[in-house]
Amino acid sequence: MAVSGEDLSCPIAKAAFGFEERNEYYTSGKLGEGMYASCGEAGAKFEEALAKYDFGEYAYVVAAPLGRANFTPDTVLVYGNSAQVLRLLNACLYKKGGSLKSDFSGRGDCTDIVIKGKKTGEPQVILPCYGDRIFGMTADDEMAFTFPFEMGGEIVEGLEKTHAGGVRYPIPIYLRYQAEYPKSYQELEALWQKHRGKQGDEK
Template sequence: MAAMNFLQAAEFIRNDLRLKTLPVAVNFLREKAALPEKTRQPSVALGKRVTICQGVTMARVYGWTVGLTQEDLICVPAMILFGFTDVPDQSATLARLFCDVHFISSPEKALSETGGMHRLANGEFEALLLTPLAKSPNVPDTVVLYGNPAQVMRLAQAYSYIAGERTPGQFGGKVECADYLIAPFKTGKPRVVIPGMGDRIFSMTQDDEMVFALPGKDLEILLQGLHEAGDKIGARYPVTFYQNFQPEFPKYYKTLGKELGIF
């Protein structure tokens, strides 16, 4: 999709689904020097180090263009998976942390879980660029959409309409930023994600919010699906309530209704 159409795409998605927050474009940059001019880096703009999910919130709520490098980040597990440390074994290091905080019951199970988590190699990318989709200067590597379960359902319908396949998801309740940012980029497939504790504690993700994330290359698929999926039965968001039925009332209402000649 040409960059000039990102504004139209973002506005259509947000209006069609009545999203509360902005669609976010994500780019993984080999060099931090590639960050666009006027990008806000929290360590500079705010004088603070933040979590990756906070950067996502700044983009989707404030509408900021946010750049995250090693100097901007403070979330240890996310920095491990995003390759912003020099640990020799990402899986083992993260597994040790999961055991230490009792997120898992044994070292063996911890390694089994962390070994299957999506990650970037150490030093593979120097920066993460998070931009409102409407202002994206590049074709996104990943597009991230926060919504309630019904909105995410509609996104899954839209994707499967063209792709002919269901949307996968892995749910662990921790370090989920890797699943909605890295996984679509690495696998070339969309994801449905339940945000983890970091999202809820640090980035103010609400209890009714889920994530649908997809590779930027599939944005056209999503748009066509939102236009056409289920149009023969009026499928849309908000879902239309069925009203073609006659309600039943408790017996006391019926008794009074008979007295009044209603029944």
């Protein structure tokens, strides 16, 4: 699927992807003012924070299911719950350790998914924005994770190695603990044990 500016309905995406010029109305912060931002100045900072392509830098964004793509993609996008995203994070850090830097503005996640990863060459943890949830039908329990296509082998190896090391999904729940109850419950239990002790003595 190839998407051009004519195919997009979201003004934020059109401006950020360079399909339309980022004019004074856009840069003034009016898109977010009164909705995401308390004022135009705050709204402008939201727009500044988005990763962007230059105007006319690209004509299309091309996307496809990974197993059916007949081209080599720049970025792989995976949606999942927070535990599944955690496993992908574990995998991408398996060899080098440390941490992964991601930032969030709560809007324009398409720029995080497509532009930021391509420009930085680094995986990204994605918090789906409001539009992604309304129009993309991303569920409340979903997050996303992106990584450069050429990291695919490293991600697979990281998943396998961390799984072998005991870091797995579904994540097991620890149940080897002694439950603690309110004092009144404990007193009742003590009375039962005392009663059973007396019965044993009588026998």
